Amino acid sequence: MQQPDHDHHAPSEPHPNQFALLGQRRFAPFFWTQFCGAANDNLFKFAFTVMVTYQLSVGWLPHAMAGLVIGALFILPFLLFSATSGQLTDKWDKTRMFRLVKNLEIAIMAIAAWGFFTANVPVLLGCVFLMGLHSTLFGPVKFAYLPQVLNDRELTGGNGMVEMGTFVAILLGNVAGGLLVAVPEVGHTQVAVVCVALALVGRLCAQFIPHAPATDPGLVINWNPFTETWRNLQLARQQPVVFRSLLGISWMWFFGAVFLAQFPSFAKEVLHGDEHVASLLLVIFSIGIGVGALLCEVFSRRQVEIGLVPLGAIGMSVFAIDLYFAAHALPPSDLMGVGTFFAQSVHWRVMWDLGMLALSAGIYSVPMYALIQMRSQPTHRARIIAANNILNALFMIASSVLAGALLAAGASIPQVFLLTGIANALVAFYVFLLVPEYLLRFVAWVITHFVYRFRVRGADHIPAHGAAVLVCNHVSFVDAILMMAASPRPIHFVMDHRIFQTPVLGWLFKLAKTIPIAPQKEDPATYEAAFARAAQVLREGDLLAIFPEGGITADGQLQPFKPGILKILEQARADGLEVSVVPMALTNLWGSYFSRIEVRGGRNVAMVQPLRRGLFNAVGLEVGDAVPAAQVTPEGLRTRVAALLAR
Structure with a gap:
């Protein structure tokens, strides 16, 4: 099996933070290429929408329908061409794809410029479809490029930067498009010139993107978008965690589309604000997403930390539901500008909820994108991302239909937000x-x-x-959870069967499919089943963790190591596997709430006397050099773990 190629251009020294990537050639030209593309998409679409809504009278395109038609035309290519785009990205050098897409953008914007000069609505509608095609081709190469040039510890930060850049570009594009097209007499010319200029700048940036070789150059292209779309979805389903992450990201787009689509109506009908207040809501939303995306690296110790996804999901629901309570009973008033809107403290809660909801969505989505990039097979990565784009488009269409149906049935906009927040909580839990x-x-x-x-x-x-095989001392009931936090990869644990009787933690370990083991004399069936399952984990190329002491220490001292590790390695050798053993040591955990303590009566128990060592105790995990399986002995491993404890 081909190994992922995350370190293809990875630096030997880690960068200080995600912003440092902007100073590196493997990232900066790519970042500005995608920034220009996103800004151009949105400048063009918003300027065109304003033009047909406020400045032209087009009998066959009613003002109220203009935004809907433009949005639908832009999304349509994602459904039709994503599958083909994913194949081309896997088959060709990524840099070739970037330059091809940017050349296409220049041609489309040249046609659009003529459309703006002549106020030709059919031509501009055609360009909306073609810009949707441009974005469809760009999506898979954008996300497939990152794991090829960034290492695992840079993926979260890199994705956060791209997400932040995309939403800032969307914001600037919308604002610039609205301002430029509104200038009397020269507005259309200004939009035409800026659109072509942005396309040219994007192409210039693409020229400096370093080569990223094809991951599957022998791929035979299937030009049928329908059969290939189905094949891509089936390909994604082969890796359940990846496929469910695709669904999770698509749900985020469903959720976000509900709010973005309703901003103009929400600002006017509920908040009693003018069009500048609607723009303010978009600014708050975009900044929130960007800040949330950037916080992911700060929160994740620079690894792909999917533990942030539930945090983001909780925030999305809490602030969506609170937005209903903040906005559903605002008193009627005349339309107000931004200054008057800001002056009323009752609106601050609305802006806070909206900003925090968007920040939560940023925290929710970035780890999922990084997980998909890290866990997908490199040869199929772009096609998996193409499947994601198809699902995103379908979920956004479903979002528009359902929100429209709720509003048509008499629901208010705050009620739609409330129902979306509740639905998010149910989907997240599932x-x-x-x-x-x-x-x-x-x-x-x-x-x-x-x-x-x-x-x-x-x-x-x-x-x-x-x-x-990861080997660690056993100090407390949360040893497995701490080890899990230190590893970007999932770990399968072999643990004493008695730990499953612990309330809450036992349920969590069962949920994690942790492997229970009992002494051979006490329960031979459980003993043998544990070794069979451990062998299966290693055959599947995963990480297996064991606590060779056989139980949690009763006195804080390192106990003798049992020989079970040798049985696991012997089976791995019989299966023809090359398995290394990584010694680890948990430090300063003894005496905390989750470790054992002697209480009155001489009993040795854990999880009594909360805060017995206060909060925020400094604890650590020391990880040593891997040991080849042939050199492993229980005594030798214990010596290594003891040395780590003594550091």
Whole structure:
């Protein structure tokens, strides 16, 4: 199986933060290429929408329908051509795709310029469809390029920068389009000139993008969009976590489309604001998404942290529901400008809810994009992303239809927001039950940020790919959760069967499909089943973690290691696997709430006396160099773990 190629252009020294990527050739020209494209899309669409809504009288295109028709024409190519676009991106050098798409944009904008000069609405509608095609071709190459030039620890930051850049470009494009087209006499000319200029600048930036070789050059293109779309969706379904992440991102677009589509009506009918207030809502929403996207790297210790997804989902629901309560009973008034709107404190809660809702959506989406890029097969990555674009388009169309049906049935706009927030909570709960990894990583994220001050040293020793056995001392009931927080990859744990009887934690470990093990004399069937399942995990190329002491330490000291590790490695050798063993040590955890303590009567129990060591205790995980399986002995491993504890 071909290994992912994340480190193709990865630097040997990690950059200080995600903004440092803007100083590197592997990222900066790509970033500005996509920024110019997103800005141009939105400048052109918004200027055209304003033109047909306010400045021209087109009998066959009523003002009220103009925005809807333009939006539908732009989305249509995503449904028709995404599958073909994904294949071309996998088959060709990514840089070739970037330049082809930017050449196409120049041609489309040249035609659009003539359409603006002559106020030719059919030509401009045709250009809307063609710009949708431009975006359809650009989507898969945009997201397939990142994991080819960024390493795993840069993916979250890189995606955050792209998400932030895209929404800032959308915002600037909409604002500039509205301002330029409204200038008397020269407005149409200004829009035409700026659209062509942006296309040329985007093409110039694309010239500096370094080569990113094709991941599947032998691919035979299937030009039938319908059969290929179905094949792409089936391809994505082969990896359940990836496919459900695609659905999760599409749901975010469904959710966001409800709010974005209603901003003009919400501003006018509910908030009693003029068109500048509607623009203000768009500004707040765009800034919120951008800030949320950038916060992902800060919150994630620079790894792909899908534990942020439930955090984002909770925020999306809480602030969508609160937006209903903030806006549903505002008193009627005359239309007000931005100054008057700001002066009334009752509107501050509305703006806060909207900004935090968007920030939560940014936190929700970036880890999902990074997860898809990291877990997808490199040879199929662009086609998986093409499948995502198809699903996004379908969900956005469904969003428009359902929101329209609710409004037609008599629901108010705040009620639509309320129902969307409740639906989001139900969808999120269902997704997290289907993919418990999200929920478990969220628990790990909360514990390592709000219970302990958690520091990891040597995380690079955890293999990025392939089977490996992680071996760690056993100090507390949350050892597995802390180890999980340190690894960007899922870990399968072998744990004492008695831990499953612990309230809440036991349920979480069952949800995580943790492998229970019992002493051979006590329960031989469970003992053998545990080793069979452990062998299967390694055969599937995953990480397996064991606690060789056989139970949680009762006195804080490192116990002798049992020989079960040798049985696991012996089976791996019989299966023809090359498995390394990574020693780890959890430090400063003894004596905290989740470890054992002696209480009156001589009993040794855990999880009593909350805050017995206060909050935000500094605890750590030390990760040592991997040991080849042939050199492993229980005593040798114990010595290595003891050395890590003594650091």
